[in-house]
Amino acid sequence: MATLTVLGIAQDGGRPQPGCQRPCCQDLSPADYRSPVSLGVKTENGTTILIEATRDLGRQLITFGEPNIDHLFLTHAHLGHVDGLGLFGRETMSARGIPLHSSSSMQNLIKSTPAWALLLEQGVFELTEIGHVEIDDVVIESIPIPHRAELSDMHAFVLRGKKHSVLFLPDHDSWEQTLAAHNVPSIREWLKGLEITHAFLDGTFWSGDELQGRDMSVVPHPTIQDSLSRLGERQSGDPEIHFTHFNHTNPVYQEGGSEYQKIIQLGWSVSTEGQRVNL
Secondary structure (H helix, E strand, C coil): CCEEEEEECECCCCECCCCCCCHHHCCCCHHHCECECEEEEECCCCCEEEECCCCCHHHHHHHHCCCCCCEEECCCCCHHHHCCHHHHCCCCCCCCCEEEEECHHHHHHHHHCHHHHHHHHCCCEEEEECCEEEECCEEEEEEEECCCCCCCCEEEEEEECCCCEEEEECCCCCHHHHHHHCCCCCHHHHHHHHCCCEEEEECCCCCCCCCCCCCHHHCCCCCHHHHHHHHCCCCCCCCEEEEECECCCCHHHCCCCHHHHHHHHCCCEECCCCCEEEC
């Protein structure tokens, strides 16, 4: 049976975030550090799959328990999801021939970015389309998602194994846009139609009050408060929902806090690094 491992739960900047002088990033011990969002999958035959290439690749491979990656998938081009691509190159892992699964939009960006194009020339990666990809006992399906597309488009992934199916949706602009794009009236109906048992959903911000002095429209994400108001309590037949991709300001990092407890009381959960799902 394939196994999925959560390798990171932070938003692109990680925790602590560089340059942050707020209390949320001060006096953190190494045990409180969190890597940008990423998943690792090991198939029944031992093939390794990484979703997102973050700057914390070394730390994440230790969590994964695997030193090498056989397939790499990217959701989109925003910083924390791609800034570890160079770590696969000659200066570090010196990998060869890794299928890099991404959209055509993302591929065009890779080919036009000199540092990444060099990785292609050196044979580190082989560009491969997403869509419906079968790797041993795992099927990975891509779903187009509305999200800031300054550099590339955005795709969520559904990973289907013999027992469970998992939605990975770390980023999107709003539930209104995502649900409209897929012509469904509610989160619950969308997840039901996807026929999944688990969902890792964008939980970047708890509320719209976190970015002091910044306009939330610059970095749009649905808040966890919004998601909870739409979902209410977990009902029979609902998938397990794990919020992830937390900004450094997000109070759900505090397990004893009221925000964290609100999620748990409604029957949902907060994703943790090292968390595993048997697919």
